[in-house]
Amino acid sequence: MELSHEDVKKILEIIDASEHLQELELVHGGFRLHVRRGAAGAAPTEERAISPAAPEPMAPTSAPPSPAKLAVEPALGEREIAIRAPMLGTFYRSPAPGEPPFVEIGKRVQADDTVCLIEVMKLFSSIKAGVDGVVTRILVENGAMVEFNQMLIVITTSQ
Amino acid sequence: MSGIARLLVANRGEIAVRIVRACKRLGIETVVAVSEADQNSLAAQMAWRAVCIGPAAAGQSYLKAETLVAAALGTGCQAIHPGYGFLSERPAFARMCEQAGLSFVGPLPESIEAMGEKLAAVGIAERAGVPRVPGSDRIETIEDARHAADRIGFPLLIKANAGGGGRGMRLVHAARDLAGAIESAASEARAAFGDPALYIEKFISRARHVEVQVLGDGKGHIVHLGERDCSTQRRYQKLIEEAPSPAIDDQLRHRMTEAAVRLATQVAYRSAGTVEFVYDPESRNFYFLEMNTRIQVEHPVTEMVTGRDLVVEQIRIAGGEPISFTQEDIELRGHAIECRINAEDPARSFMPCPGCIEVWNPPQENDCLRIDTHSYPGYVVPPYYDSLLAKLIVHAPDRSRAIRSMGEALARFGISGVATTIPFHRAILAHKDFRDGAIHTRWVDQEFMPAIPPSASVAAPLPAQAAPG
Numbered sequence: 044m045e046l047s048h049e050d051v052k053k054i055l056e057i058i059d060a061s062e063h064l065q066e067l068e069l070v071h072g073g074f075r076l077h078v079r080r081g082a083a084g085a086a087p088t089e090e091r092a093i094s095p096a097a098p099e100p101m102a103p104t105s106a107p108p109s110p111a112k113l114a115v116e117p118a119l120g121e122r123e124i125a126i127r128a129p130m131l132g133t134f135y136r137s138p139a140p141g142e143p144p145f146v147e148i149g150k151r152v153q154a155d156d157t158v159c160l161i162e163v164m165k166l167f168s169s170i171k172a173g174v175d176g177v178v179t180r181i182l183v184e185n186g187a188m189v190e191f192n193q194m195l196i197v198i199t200t201s202q
Numbered sequence: 203m204s205g206i207a208r209l210l211v212a213n214r215g216e217i218a219v220r221i222v223r224a225c226k227r228l229g230i231e232t233v234v235a236v237s238e239a240d241q242n243s244l245a246a247q248m249a250w251r252a253v254c255i256g257p258a259a260a261g262q263s264y265l266k267a268e269t270l271v272a273a274a275l276g277t278g279c280q281a282i283h284p285g286y287g288f289l290s291e292r293p294a295f296a297r298m299c300e301q302a303g304l305s306f307v308g309p310l311p312e313s314i315e316a317m318g319e320k321l322a323a324v325g326i327a328e329r330a331g332v333p334r335v336p337g338s339d340r341i342e343t344i345e346d347a348r349h350a351a352d353r354i355g356f357p358l359l360i361k362a363n364a365g366g367g368g369r370g371m372r373l374v375h376a377a378r379d380l381a382g383a384i385e386s387a388a389s390e391a392r393a394a395f396g397d398p399a400l401y402i403e404k405f406i407s408r409a410r411h412v413e414v415q416v417l418g419d420g421k422g423h424i425v426h427l428g429e430r431d432c433s434t435q436r437r438y439q440k441l442i443e444e445a446p447s448p449a450i451d452d453q454l455r456h457r458m459t460e461a462a463v464r465l466a467t468q469v470a471y472r473s474a475g476t477v478e479f480v481y482d483p484e485s486r487n488f489y490f491l492e493m494n495t496r497i498q499v500e501h502p503v504t505e506m507v508t509g510r511d512l513v514v515e516q517i518r519i520a521g522g523e524p525i526s527f528t529q530e531d532i533e534l535r536g537h538a539i540e541c542r543i544n545a546e547d548p549a550r551s552f553m554p555c556p557g558c559i560e561v562w563n564p565p566q567e568n569d570c571l572r573i574d575t576h577s578y579p580g581y582v583v584p585p586y587y588d589s590l591l592a593k594l595i596v597h598a599p600d601r602s603r604a605i606r607s608m609g610e611a612l613a614r615f616g617i618s619g620v621a622t623t624i625p626f627h628r629a630i631l632a633h634k635d636f637r638d639g640a641i642h643t644r645w646v647d648q649e650f651m652p653a654i655p656p657s658a659s660v661a662a663p664l665p666a667q668a669a670p671g
Contacts, residue, residue: 131255131269133276164268164302188276190254191263192238 116194117182122202124174125182125194132161132168134195136185144185146178146196158196161189176200206230206281206305206521210274211245213285214264215590216576217497218245221283224513233277235270237263239584244576253277258586264288267295271302281305281520283513287588290496291318307520308473309495310420316469317493320365321401327490330468332461335480335489337403347384350402351377357405360387364395365492368438373405406482406489408642411435412447413478413494414462415504417515417525420472425529426459427508430500434630436552436646441623442630443500444539445507448601448639449483458488465493474501474516483642499542499593502574506538506597537604538597541612544589547621555620556585563616570597571611583620591622601639605631629654 119125128134136144136159146158157169158178180197183189208231211221218234222245225232234249239258246252253273256263263269267289274282282299284290290308293315299306308314317323324334338350340363351358351374360383362370370391372383384400392398415427431447432440450458462477476498478491501512510532515525546552562579565571575592577583583591594611598604609631612624633650635641 131253131273131276133272163272164298166268188253188272191256192254 117180117197119197120199122176122200123179124176124198124200126158126170126173126196126198128161128189128191128193128195129170130161130163130168131191132163132189134183134185134187134189135160135162135167136181146181148178148181150178152176152178152198170195172196172198174198174200206517208233208250208277208279209281209283209307209517210235210270210277210279210304211249211285212264212270212274212282213288213290214240214243214245214576214587216574216593217285217499218243219248219576220513220574221245221285222248224511224517227511227514228517230517233273233279235264235273237586239586244578244581251277258584260288260586267292267298270295271298271304274299274304275302279304281307281517283307283517283520284496286496286499291494293318305520307516309418309475310472313469313471314495317495318364320361320363320492321399323492324490326468327465330461330464332465332477332490333487335403335406335491338401341384341400341402344381344384347380347400347402348377351380354402354404357407359403359405360384360400361403362387362391362395362397363399363401364391364397366395369394370400406480407644408482408484410447410449410481410483410641411440411478411491411643412450412458412481412488413476413498414459415498415501415512416462416466416471416475416477417512417519418466418471418473418475419519419525420470422467422470423525424463424466424471425525425527425532426463427504427510427512427532428534429455429458430503432500433641433643434636434646435643436651438643440500440542441646442539442541442627443503444537444601444604445503446534446537447481449481454481454486454488461488461490465490473519474512499590500540502572502593502595503538503540506572506595507534507536508532509535536597536599537601538595539604539608540593540595541608541627542590542623543592543594543615543617543627544623545583545591545620546589546623548623548626549621552623554585554589555622556583556589557620558582559591559617560619561616564592564594565611565614570607571595572597591617591620602637605637 146152152172153175154172156172158172159170160167161170176198178196179199182194209225211218211232211234222232231250234245234252235255236243236246236252237256237258238254241254255269255273256266265288282304289295291314293311296306296308296311296314316326321340327334336354341347357373357375360372370387372387374380374383387400388398410431410433412429412431414429416424418424428445429447430443430445432443434442458479465477466475474497476494479488480491481488497513497516505512545555547555559577559579559581562577564573567573572595573592577591596604596608596611598607612628615624630636
């Protein structure tokens with residue numbers, strides 16, 4: 044039996060979904076698949092335009108893109124930890140309109156405390172602090188859309 | 203102007219770039235939804251804004267309907283273009299867009315639903331007087347299958363009602379294999395689609411795949427833009443597409459395009475759609491296969507021979523505007539060919555080759571040469587999605603000149619860092635059968651591939667221990 048493109052894609056998806064898995068080698072008949080997370084084969088995804096010694100000018104549509112419009116993330120201090128959005132959605136600071144916010148700057152929180160909500164199509168997820176510490180920065184306005192993995196709130200830990 | 207000022211692109215790769223371009227032409231701002239793996243994509247660079255919708259795995263990003271609707275609403279978009287694949291043919295997604303007050307750039311959810319269920323689509327075709335492949339209704343039992351097989355004869359094809367992508371499909375040559383094939387097809391269909399329903403069709407050997415491009419305004423006005431021939435396939439995956447088909451004449455073209463328009467009219471179709479036919483050159487009969495309710499990968503060959511922009515038309519229609527031309531305005535000029543350049547290694551059973559594109563040196567684009575791509579020097583082909591790197595499209599006054607200029611363009615296309623299907627395309631274009639237009643949908647698998655000597659560059663066996671680059 045031969046592995047199809049679809050099979051390989053599925054294998055890669057499974058590997059990708061298992062976060063603890065760092066390296067895998069799969070031998071199947073004459074077929075060998077070697078995958079390593081963050082390996083050299085998959086070069087870093089940061090923007091970089093390698094300029095090849097092009098024998099002729101690039102077609103306009105294939106010109107390397109201008110530097111990526113990546114959102115600039117605020118730098119974190121030594122004891123600061125950012126709570127990030129686990130999904131894209133609308134950021135809410137309080138449990139319901141008119142109610143006081145879950146946290147304000149200066150508030151001491153424990154890992155299990157809810158610090159905000161994210162709503163996707165009427166489905167609300169409560170976001171936990173994840174660490175013990177003090178809220179030192181709130182980076183998003185109430186009601187704004189946040190992207191996946193965007194920094195929301197910064198907690199300063201005591202050690 | 204249309205009511206759409208800003209549009210969310212719910213797709214990736216070359217089609218996301220294609221949609222951004224069409225929007226620029228229309229003066230519409232674009233927001234491109236990207237997974238974490240695509241944050242640096244060419245579409246994201248070109249768009250007004252990109253939003254990260256989730257991690258790389260499509261199930262957690264490009265297939266998350268709620269997230270995409272939330273992203274569109276949160277960035278002030280009035281419309282969503284789903285591209286092809288992913289959510290483009292999910293009626294629930296189209297419905298969700300509508301309920302959120304967003305224009306879905308595609309057909310009504312009811313049309314997607316009707317065409318997604320293969321037997322329902324066949325029924326619509328029959329009501330529109332469009333012939334179907336001789337076949338059965340729903341097969342519930344082995345007995346049903348035996349009765350149908352007696353009537354249809356062997357070889358036959360078992361297909362899944364919820365169908366698509368060859369899953370739940372079985373080719374059966376003899377009665378003794380029927381029961382086993384029915385059983386395994388049903389369980390595969392249940393696993394793939396959650397629906398074990400099957401039906402049976404006569405298998406037409408040496409058939410061609412010919413499809414008709416239609417556009418509808420949703421109010422009953424339908425135009426066609428001629429046909430495409432996609433018979434050059436490997437394992438049911440299209441590799442080379444051309445317009446017009448080298449296998450049909452004007453009379454057949456007329457009958458086929460009329461049938462497609464009748465079918466689309468039957469459902470007052472809205473947006474771009476493709477009516478696929480199986481064409482049997484021996485009997486000169488054609489049969490309805492299915493209707494795809496989205497823009498297709500190979501749409502550029504139609505654009506080249508008609509001079510029309512299908513994605514622009516799709517967006518205008520979604521904004522409530524009429525189609526910008528009539529049937530009489532459509533004139534087919536010359537011949538266009540498209541080659542899908544995939545990051546796959548033809549020498550190693552077309553294994554996908556994710557990795558960094560070190561050299562990307564495509565031929566110069568002009569009126570007769572077009573490249574639809576999201577690749578650039580330094581682009582890292584992610585392992586999570588399909589392997590399409592670029593579509594190379596040429597246009598010439600006739601087929602033989604189009605084949606020649608495609609050959610030259612492929613020869614000039616410099617790519618290093620990842621293996622591509624370019625050598626494979628060059629070998630096919632040089633083959634007498636292809637040049638004579640004498641191929642069928644199984645030709646690559648049954649005749650072209652087996653005939654390649656082991657030493658030839660296309661199929662040179664490499665040491666098995668080489669890891670994908």
